Amino acid sequence: MVPEEITAILQVFLFPGFSFLFSLAFFVEWLDRKLVAKFQNRYGPLHVGPKGILQPFADFIKLLSKEDITPAMADRVPFIAMPLLMLTLAMTPLFCIPINGCSALVSFEGDLIVVMFIMTLIALLLFAGAWVSTNRFSTVGGIRAGLQMFGYEIPLNIVMIGPAIGAGSLSISEIIKWQSQGRWFIITQPLGFAILTICLLAHLQVVPFDIPEAETEIVSGWLVEFSGKKLALIRLARNFKLILAASLMTSLYMGGTSGLWQPNPLTYFIKLVVCVFILSNLRALFARFRIDQFLAGVWRYLTPLALLQISIVEVLAW
Amino acid sequence: MAVTGPVTRQAKSRLLRIYEQMPMPKYVIAIGSCAISGAPFNGSYSIYEGVDKVIPVDVYVGGCPPRPEAIINGMLRLIKKIGSAQ
Amino acid sequence: MKASNLIESQLKDEAREITVPRERRMFIRIAKENLRKSMKKLIGLEGLTHLSTITGVDVGSQVELIYHIVYEDILVSLKVQVSKEKPILPTIVDLIPGALLYEREIHDLFGVRFKGNPDLSRLILPDTWPDGVFPLRKEWTPERISEKIEDNHENY
Amino acid sequence: MKTIKIPFGPQHPALEEPINFIFEVEEERVVNVKPRLGYIHRGIEKLAENRTYHQNVYLIERICGICSFAHTTCYTQAVEELLGIDIPERAKFIRTITAEMERVQNHYLWLGLTAKETGFETLFMYAWRDRETILEVLEMISGKRVNYGMNTIGGVRRDILETMTEQIEDKLSHLEDRAQYYKKICTKEQTILKRTVGVGILRPRDALSLCAVGPTLRASGIPRDVRADDPYAAYDEVPFKVVTYKRCDVASRILVRIDEILESINIIRYALENMPKGPIQVKVPQRVPKGEAVSQVEAPRGENIHYLKSDGSDKPVRLKVRAPTLANLPPLCKMLIDVNIADIPVVIAGIDPCIACAERVMLVDTKTKKRRIWSGDKLWRYSCEWYRKK
Numbered sequence: 001m002v003p004e005e006i007t008a009i010l011q012v013f014l015f016p017g018f019s020f021l022f023s024l025a026f027f028v029e030w031l032d033r034k035l036v037a038k039f040q041n042r043y044g045p046l047h048v049g050p051k052g053i054l055q056p057f058a059d060f061i062k063l064l065s066k067e068d069i070t071p072a073m074a075d076r077v078p079f080i081a082m083p084l085l086m087l088t089l090a091m092t093p094l095f096c097i098p099i100n101g102c103s104a105l106v107s108f109e110g111d112l113i114v115v116m117f118i119m120t121l122i123a124l125l126l127f128a129g130a131w132v133s134t135n136r137f138s139t140v141g142g143i144r145a146g147l148q149m150f151g152y153e154i155p156l157n158i159v160m161i162g163p164a165i166g167a168g169s170l171s172i173s174e175i176i177k178w179q180s181q182g183r184w185f186i187i188t189q190p191l192g193f194a195i196l197t198i199c200l201l202a203h204l205q206v207v208p209f210d211i212p213e214a215e216t217e218i219v220s221g222w223l224v225e226f227s228g229k230k231l232a233l234i235r236l237a238r239n240f241k242l243i244l245a246a247s248l249m250t251s252l253y254m255g256g257t258s259g260l261w262q263p264n265p266l267t268y269f270i271k272l273v274v275c276v277f278i279l280s281n282l283r284a285l286f287a288r289f290r291i292d293q294f295l296a297g298v299w300r301y302l303t304p305l306a307l308l309q310i311s312i313v314e315v316l317a318w
Numbered sequence: 319m320a321v322t323g324p325v326t327r328q329a330k331s332r333l334l335r336i337y338e339q340m341p342m343p344k345y346v347i348a349i350g351s352c353a354i355s356g357a358p359f360n361g362s363y364s365i366y367e368g369v370d371k372v373i374p375v376d377v378y379v380g381g382c383p384p385r386p387e388a389i390i391n392g393m394l395r396l397i398k399k400i401g402s403a404q
Numbered sequence: 405m406k407a408s409n410l411i412e413s414q415l416k417d418e419a420r421e422i423t424v425p426r427e428r429r430m431f432i433r434i435a436k437e438n439l440r441k442s443m444k445k446l447i448g449l450e451g452l453t454h455l456s457t458i459t460g461v462d463v464g465s466q467v468e469l470i471y472h473i474v475y476e477d478i479l480v481s482l483k484v485q486v487s488k489e490k491p492i493l494p495t496i497v498d499l500i501p502g503a504l505l506y507e508r509e510i511h512d513l514f515g516v517r518f519k520g521n522p523d524l525s526r527l528i529l530p531d532t533w534p535d536g537v538f539p540l541r542k543e544w545t546p547e548r549i550s551e552k553i554e555d556n557h558e559n560y
Numbered sequence: 561m562k563t564i565k566i567p568f569g570p571q572h573p574a575l576e577e578p579i580n581f582i583f584e585v586e587e588e589r590v591v592n593v594k595p596r597l598g599y600i601h602r603g604i605e606k607l608a609e610n611r612t613y614h615q616n617v618y619l620i621e622r623i624c625g626i627c628s629f630a631h632t633t634c635y636t637q638a639v640e641e642l643l644g645i646d647i648p649e650r651a652k653f654i655r656t657i658t659a660e661m662e663r664v665q666n667h668y669l670w671l672g673l674t675a676k677e678t679g680f681e682t683l684f685m686y687a688w689r690d691r692e693t694i695l696e697v698l699e700m701i702s703g704k705r706v707n708y709g710m711n712t713i714g715g716v717r718r719d720i721l722e723t724m725t726e727q728i729e730d731k732l733s734h735l736e737d738r739a740q741y742y743k744k745i746c747t748k749e750q751t752i753l754k755r756t757v758g759v760g761i762l763r764p765r766d767a768l769s770l771c772a773v774g775p776t777l778r779a780s781g782i783p784r785d786v787r788a789d790d791p792y793a794a795y796d797e798v799p800f801k802v803v804t805y806k807r808c809d810v811a812s813r814i815l816v817r818i819d820e821i822l823e824s825i826n827i828i829r830y831a832l833e834n835m836p837k838g839p840i841q842v843k844v845p846q847r848v849p850k851g852e853a854v855s856q857v858e859a860p861r862g863e864n865i866h867y868l869k870s871d872g873s874d875k876p877v878r879l880k881v882r883a884p885t886l887a888n889l890p891p892l893c894k895m896l897i898d899v900n901i902a903d904i905p906v907v908i909a910g911i912d913p914c915i916a917c918a919e920r921v922m923l924v925d926t927k928t929k930k931r932r933i934w935s936g937d938k939l940w941r942y943s944c945e946w947y948r949k950k
Contacts (some may be wrong), residue, residue: 428790452782454768457887509886513605
């Protein structure tokens, strides 16, 4: 085993790899729940571990121990496969995000396109999972998820291309290197950053746009039939989606790991926390939109604004 | 599963259905004297005297309505019971 | 007391007997036949008429229905009696659409059928309730009811 | 109307009837609605016939957890009218004060739940936190948070002492500026307006013909309020304004209820200042003379009617109770016509149903005649069960 391979394996499994991402997932969920609780004037998780930090981990274990029901009507194989697929798909793009130093584990020209493709795949998978679990709620939830996806996909992808044009390359690591001279895209393309946040909220199905899982209307939308281990994996996948969203915001618009001094994971971590703060702040401020209001809003405002942003970037090549 | 209020004849079938839909392990806590014994509505033609006539109950919380502290106490007992059963 | 004189003048030919226990209350007993006529008159009065509810009372061989109507600030109660054997009354849903649920409730608990009511399906009692058992009638004592119910749907 | 969190225990609104709506739907639009009640029918009227008048006070109090004081006031007034006694002035004032406090508590609870229906968690948490302050006041006066047990035939069982007044005073002022704050939010916050303006329209003509009551009626511009039309307790001595709004939709129902909170707080303040001294209860015989009485009360949700018939014994011959929610059901069905499916919970919450709105919504698709049963929201089932954990 040649030292490089060992370090590569170590990197994949240990530091910016699985174990780090797992603990980051639980930490991010805890942070999100604590922040939203603070906004809503209540405590949030308290008892498990210091300040409740182990609460998400405890929930995960509890869900694993719960009985795992597969509804008789649902077709078994896709129903069981769906949570696993969702977890893997949610995790893979994280390897393209540079966490340790300036280049990610997997960085090649065009990995931004791969990330975008995988994010669309997740949304599609969600629709398939809902359709497979043959429950009236989940079918309606799935249709709403599908509709919502049509809404936010286009502005999301356009706005993610913005920084790539600005930095002249399609690889996230290059974009970060370009931004490391202090020219963060959030300053040059503030509109792009705003649209990216809104679309990521819709991607994460978080309150203003949690239409597919509206508790008061359709119990919990497409999630309703999953229980036990499957639900645990889906919730974990959701945490990874949150990390993905936050790290996209940091690396594309706020210079990822590059900061005032030598690029290191600490700056990335701080910016990640800032982005999670922004996301949960928005989450606590709004009521839920109806699906037709959401679509109307997106097609009337978000998409033209995104096109405007791209044209500005194209013309001025900031 | 937390059950409050009297179990009426009409609602019994739904209570049973939900009880069966719950994934194992199942625990039931009956909150309020209506749930325990039908309290002031005893003798009415349309209620069952207490939830335990319909489904097995683990913890009873008395009071009409029970105070918040009484409910929290009931929950803690339930957690202790779950712990010991594990 | 302008409003109460107005009502008295309107309904004096149908009314068998008018009692005024206290101000802003009025009980008027009318025959079954001119229930709709007096109801039309009451609604005809300008100003705000609003049917609060219909109460059923079991008075020995008859079932007495009391229509509580609020006009201006007076609560008028029209009392109509109908025999238990042939409990049929004309409906007032076309005059006051709000009466639909009250008539269904009275039908459930007293067994009074309202001719012309579009839908008299079960409102309050469970679907498995045996027909013919009207809980609020005096002859159905709680014991008789529970014993009738037990043998009716033990399969539940 | 409750959530699955543990602290919302039974003192959460003990709702009257979980209801089953049958909607006929064309794609997203609701075409026809048919309500089905009975999930919580406890046969109270039959029970009341074999209990003495004093035992009935406890039974009537448990009809609905939130407007329990309105029910007992209505019942005791009917009995007092039959007995022909007049309760002491001070008792009347205490009844008015407690009734208004119950209204404030109910409206805060309703504000939180409507926010929950539109998905606005934060406002839900805030409204319910403020509701705790009024619950503390009620607990200080009556010893219990919800079914206070204050009312008895012939007066009130507990007195509001001088020492309590300034505590009540500063809690009221806190509640008042919270209500102002919520009013500002509910008129400016875009997301709430988007979900409530123009939703669940009830025109004044329909409201009248379908006999709507309470805030639902007043939100369609009709100033009908039992406290003004048929004053009971001390309402004839206390000046107050009947709140109405013209816009006939859920947004105007929100504003009507918030204004009523402010109005109630003024009533409480006025009543506390000039409450006469004197006894709070009058001795009452066991037997009630023969006769019948109808009494009306403005419960937080609308007009409450009790009909009482007695035959001289110590048990009533007939006691009829009509809660405001039953009167608001036909208008609700009218409002639900051609409403978007996603708005159904918001419109139902609009009339503040004293029903678990555990509506088992059955969607009958008119085209395909396919009947899809949607257990609208298993979490909200009142009489059956709450999920212990989401």
